[in-house]
Amino acid sequence: NWGVAVRDFATGETLIVNPDEHFVAGSLYKLGVAAETYARISEGALSEQSFVVIGPQDVAPEYGGSRDPEGTYLTVHQALVAMVTVSDNGAALAMVDRLGLNAVNNRFEQLGMPNTRLVYDSETTPRDLMSYFTLLADGELISPEVSDTLLELLAAQQINDRIPAGLPAGEDWWVAHKTGNVDAMLG
Numbered sequence: 001n002w003g004v005a006v007r008d009f010a011t012g013e014t015l016i017v018n019p020d021e022h023f024v025a026g027s028l029y030k031l032g033v034a035a036e037t038y039a040r041i042s043e044g045a046l047s048e049q050s051f052v053v054i055g056p057q058d059v060a061p062e063y064g065g066s067r068d069p070e071g072t073y074l075t076v077h078q079a080l081v082a083m084v085t086v087s088d089n090g091a092a093l094a095m096v097d098r099l100g101l102n103a104v105n106n107r108f109e110q111l112g113m114p115n116t117r118l119v120y121d122s123e124t125t126p127r128d129l130m131s132y133f134t135l136l137a138d139g140e141l142i143s144p145e146v147s148d149t150l151l152e153l154l155a156a157q158q159i160n161d162r163i164p165a166g167l168p169a170g171e172d173w174w175v176a177h178k179t180g181n182v183d184a185m186l187g
Contacts, residue, residue, distance in 0.1 A: 020125050025123050037076060051075060076095070121182070
């Protein structure tokens with residue numbers, strides 16, 4: 001099973017295959033965690049210098065583990081960078097603990113992603129992910145400032161063995177993306 005959603009933001013031309021097929025999201029749920037985090041920062045309800053702590057469940061192998069050991073304190077900024085650029089699960093789960101699972105799922109709903117949910121096996125659809133990245137590209141993901149900040153963070157992604165790896169050499173590519181994989185699922 002596979003799905004794809006591609007949009008040319010200059011022309012609006014779109015190609016979408018299996019748009020509403022539900023797929024395991026893997027680490028793509030971290031997009032909603034980042035959106036909810038930046039929304040709270042924008043509202044003044046959270047600071048990038050606030051702390052989160054990596055708990056025992058956050059480092060559990062069945063949840064993907066973490067590069068940091070249990071008991072590590074990270075600033076919200078450090079957690080955002082770790083969960084997006086190296087897809088650290090412990091940092092992401094510590095942020096979910098801070099934000100609340102329902103808040104992240106409500107944020108997906110507010111972003112027009114009704115089929116994306118953070119549950120034990122998070123799930124999403126190509127259409128929902130296109131909605132997210134369209135808001136981001138249009139500067140409408142929370143605010144223009146949040147969109148710009150998140151685009152820069154996504155461009156700093158260090159796992160570049162997928163879309164960036166297939167682009168022609170010799171070009172000056174700037175790719176803002178997020179990877180996700182669980183078992184045989186690759187996103």
